[in-house]
Amino acid sequence: MTHLLIENLHASYGDKVILNNINLAVAQGEMIALLGPSGCGKTTLLNALCGFMPIQSGCISIGDRKISTLAAEKRNITMVFQSYALWPHMTVSQNIGYGLKVQKVERAEIETRVNELLSIVNLEGLQDEKVTALSGGQRQRVALARALAIRPDVLVLDEPLSNLDAKVRLNVRHEIKALQKKLGFTSLIVTHDQEEALVMADRIAVLNQGQIEQLGTPEEIYHQPKTAFVADFMGANNKLTFSSLASLQQQISLSSLTQSKMQPSFSNKSTPYQVFFRSEDVGLTTLSQDHPKLHNETDAIRILGDVQQSAFLGGSYQISVRCGKHTIQADHHENLLEGTPVTLCVPAGALHIF
Template sequence: MGGFLEIAETRVRYGEVEVLKGINLSVAKGEFVALLGSSGCGKTTLLRTIAGFNAPTSGAIRVGGRDVTRQPPDKRGMALVFQSYALWPHMTVDQNIGYGLKLRRAPNAAAAARVAEMKALLGLDALGQRKPAALSGGQRQRVALGRALAINPEILLLDEPLSNLDARIRLTVRHEISALQRRLGITAVHVTHDREEAMVMADRIVIMNGGDLAQAGTPQEVYNRPESDFVAAFMGAENIIDLDVHVSGDRIEVAEGPHNGAASLSARGRTAASGRAIARFRSEAIDLAPADDTALTASTGSLALKGIVEQSSYPGGTWRHVVMLGSSKLIVDAERPFETGSTVLVRVPEDALFIFART
């Protein structure tokens, strides 16, 4: 896909600290991209730089081939929806939605028609004369979205717009924004720290770490094929074990360790090198079974681990276990509970196992 929004070698420095370290990112027209990362990774700085509120130290921002790097925010063809909604408390819903049109001196009749269109689109028809204090959180967020969309922006920027909503409303508004973006065919860049939110809303996820892009890809790619230990952990593969591995051709041979059996795994699609390695996996991607004397015999296509159940609980759907491998903890889900203190076999299929060289 060709780039409609182009961020080229963009760097941002605050004093001595370089917050963005030469970002290169291309967003296609009509694409929904989520910038995902923990606090301080640079995702909001990048969004504000795209919007024009931060000036890059170097690099360029282009929209449709037009360089907007030094243009003010209102000349970029973008609209930003803030985390805090940023509605005018003394204005009605109609006035808030129409605020951008008023600044652009749109004719009254055209502005009124556009406000009505936005209210119909967002289910706000009956609320035009209410002020923000009389609205729920979900309604306020819809008003903020209506205000952004009313000016017909080429690019919609979303700065954690759902983080102030309670969990149930957040799910509803999440799907509303996603459906609306697709219906309108608008280009969107969405900042979030919520992995699930990024997964269900975005066409492509860009994971940021320390001012750099750690990985970019479809939700399926970053979830199933993380390119680094950091990305694997961030995408929910929080169980970790140290291994000794030898890479030979298209196989990774795992040496028997204190808590793992020897194993032969496919090296296809992996970047592991011979030596000390880190293996990561998710709690739900594994089999839990009672251990026996032959539990840790050599295995092809999976990794076998032996541990002791320290705790079990029922969060709903499956049983969750804390399994101790020496002093290390694993979180393991299973369809039935295993007794505290029992020795168990944890078997991880190779396609659920992410292996990286220990750095």
């Protein structure tokens, strides 16, 4: 069931187009991550949704209520701001209860609701604290409780975790997700962190230059990127460029590729061929290329190279391997000395070719 519907949305600052024909349907209770690099328009999209910036054309509706022309205060879409935007002159409970006070809800009822929210976000006992006395993680929860207090139709979160310490961030990420599952609110979360999007969202919309490049489940986005941009952004850190199909075939055995990897215009394309794959999918071995152990039909790439650099990542080493004119990153369980000759194998399934 579609709850929030964005149709043909265009927005710009002066001559600069920020959002170019955005179409998005969000189901009731769904969490969608808007993922993209800085300046891709993801925060602008949230601002357009909340009524903080005018749109050029298009329509936003919740159910059968058109909201794109309404003032910000009439939309019933609440936001968890990146800076939290808590009011420093109010206590925690005044902050959380503000939206209800605006609606002229009775004092006793506000108190009940505020206490309920405080226990939901685990802030019991802090209701009379000034928000300036709280830690980053606590402020974040106050912001979340405040946004949930008026039971919004849609909750939007603008980079909610970017101001937290790495350790707190991992916890809060799961807390928000669990809360969303429990309370079933419809939400949009803006992030530039692909891992955050993968963990939290039911579906991910990857944005680039004001357009949605791909919309899909985390698995789809991760394993079947539709464009070079999505592959690159989702962490396919190896990119090989070939000027022609012939040079591509020299390096990669196309016969091992399944038909689904081939784009329709694959064989007669004018732009260079780009092959993406992740360092975690590269098999690295010090055995020679024609060693019988390496005889694996599913390998699309088998290439010789020299170790150029090795970086310790904690769980593994990331090895930079120089193979002719290409440099390939591969994950490996042990450290290798510079100059060690190695063989790299990449299975056909791991390749994304554009």
